[in-house]
Amino acid sequence: LYPAGLEAADAVLAQLDPGRSLTREYRIERPDGVERWVEATLKPHVDDGTLVRIDGIVSDVTESREAQAELAHRNEELVTLYRISELTLAAESLQQAYDEALAEVSRATGFPMVWIEHHDAERDLMRVSAAHGLPDEATGWAMPMHETPSGSVVSTGKAVVEREVRTRNDFEAEALAGLDLHTYMAFPLYRGRSVSGTLTLAHTERLDPTPRLVRWAGSLAHSIAALSDRLASEDALKESEQRYRRLAEQLQQANDELEAFAYSVSHDLRTPLRTMTGFAHALLEAHGGELSEEARDYARRIIESGRRAEDLIRDLLAYSRLSFESLELQPVDLGEVVAEVKDQAAVDLRDSGAEVIVESPLPTVRANLTTLVQVVSNLVSNALKFVPEGRTPRVTIRAEERDDVVRLWVEDNGVGVPEGQEERIFRVFERLDEAAERPGTGIGLAIVRRGMERIGGRAGVEARDEGSAFWIEVPRERKRGWSPWNRGRKSAS
Structure with a gap:
């Protein structure tokens, strides 16, 4: 032992109990002033009650103690960082x-x-x-x-x-x-x-x-910065959620008011229209023989204008409903949709002598039944209206499966759509010059576009050498239990 360590060694020896081993750690100082930690294990030997010698092993444990101290510091740092990170939640x-x-x-x-x-x-x-x-x-x-x-x-x-x-x-x-x-x-x-x-x-x-303290404080600064960013982001998210909740409430209120307004306008406009057309009918039936041909023509024009106004109100209501009504999506059989449309248009089909070709079978899609019936009905009605004079309408309805969607085609032999006007015809109140003298409100195709947007689909038109080919795309309904892992496997039966 160096002289500077004798005092520590004497202290250890003073704790020695004859007949029992002793292990102690103590600090010594070398002649160059460097302090070291040592571990001494001592075993005394006693002969007839007298201590005759001590066997011992002395090991330098400085690195071991430093490693333990470093581990303790690291554990304390981790505990502190964990406590700070918990604050984000608490x-x-x-x-x-x-x-x-x-x-x-x-x-x-x-x-x-x-x-x-x-x-x-x-x-x-x-x-x-x-x-x-x-x-x-x-x-x-x-x-x-x-x-x-x-x-x-x-x-x-x-x-x-x-x-x-x-x-x-x-x-x-x-x-x-x-x-x-x-x-x-x-x-x-x-x-x-x-x-x-x-x-x-x-x-x-x-x-x-110490360098350790400086490093440790720098790590705490990084944790505080991360804490600040997370909490600031959460506050911003909460504020954003509250803002969007308020906007949703305002939008719902606006939709409710719009719905009430639409029905109010419908009632307020339809009542005088029906009164007007009713009196015009009564005038023709009760006093038609007393009127001149010109007067009877005026009465008929009143009735026809009232009918067109009724159609316009009906289409406007249908368009507005598509904007605020909640639409539930479910499996819809396109074959049933087309059958329903044909039933609704039975009179127009008979009067026009139209030929309707349906290429069966038609697949099942995920959509809203009422909306899809209205969309396809408008496309078929459009195909019946816009045909050249003297031509019998012919409508072909078919479907194509494309990846995750189904494209339903409604093809006609009508007047067609001029190049560059493919998007314009889907706008509200947009009518081409060629359609000016034909019946319609200018809202039918706008209803088609809006209806498809509401159920997650699309609508468009392609020109043909004769007529037009309107299409709608709807998400395909997957079969229950479908899984990419089941492809190519035979079902057990």
């Missing part, structure tokens, strides 16, 4: 999370004063947004960038570590001067790639921060 507000996180930082580092400063870029100030160990009024302090070391951290992105902060030229803020600070450490808080503020630790004593 804290009810960003300020509460800051207060609890700063208290945890103070406990873990031993620095009594810890605070967060955020950079006010517009006014070039550093503002204290949360503090632990500072006066109550500290939260809200605003200091010019050049009067606080935190300003340098924000400008350079580099930490400031000072044993004596009062020697710095940028330690001039009046608020800081009254705290009697000496040791000072400030670390950048990053938001993305830019520094948004600092985590500052301060002590009224002059300390020599």
Whole structure:
């Protein structure tokens, strides 16, 4: 043993109990001044009650103790980081999370004063947004960038570590001067790639921060920055959810008002129209023989105008309903849809002598039955109306399966759609010059487009050498139990 270790060794020997082994760790100092830790295991030998010798092994355990100490520090760091991360879930507000996180930082580092400063870029100030160990009024302090070391951290992105902060030229803020600070450490808080503020630790004593402490405090700054980002994002998400909830409520209220308005207008407009056309019918039936041909023609025009106005109101209501009604999607058999449309159009089909060809079978899609019937009905009605004079309408209805959608075609031999007008005809009240003298309200194809959008589909038209080919695309209904892993397998039966 070196002389400096004799005192420690004597202390160990004093604990020796004859007849029993003893193991102890103690610190010694080498002649070069380096301190080491050793572990001594001693076994005394006694002869007739007299200690005759001691056998022992002395090992240098300095590295082992340092490794254990490092592991303990690491565990403490992990526990602290875990506690800070928990605040994201437990804290009810960003300020509460800051207060609890700063208290945890103070406990873990031993620095009594810890605070967060955020950079006010517009006014070039550093503002204290949360503090632990500072006066109550500290939260809200605003200091010019050049009067606080935190300003340098924000400008350079580099930490400031000072044993004596009062020697710095940028330690001039009046608020800081009254705290009697000496040791000072400030670390950048990053938001993305830019520094948004600092985590500052301060002590009224002059300390020599170790590399371990500096590294540890920097890790805490990263955790605080991540905590701030998460909570700020959550606050923004909550605010966004509240805003969208309010918008949804306002939209629902507007839809309710629109629905009430639509039905009110329907009633208020239809009542005088029916009265007008009713009196015109009565005039013709009761006094038709007394009227001149010109007067009877006026009465017939009144009746026809009333009928067109009724059709217009009906289509407007149908279009508006598609905007605010809730549509439930379910499996829909296109064959049943086409059969229903043919039943509804039976009179028009008979009167026009139209030929309707349905290429069966038609697949099942996922849609809303009522909406799909209305859409296909409008396309068939459109095909019957717009045919050249003297031509018998011919309508072909067929389907194509394309990946996850089904395209239903309604092809006609009508007047066709001029090139460049394919999108225009789907707008409300848009009628081509060729259709000016034909019956219709100019809303039928707009209803087709809006209806398909509401059920997640599309609608369009393609020109043909003769007539047009209108199409709608609807999501295909998958068979129950379908799975990509079942492809190619035979069902057990």
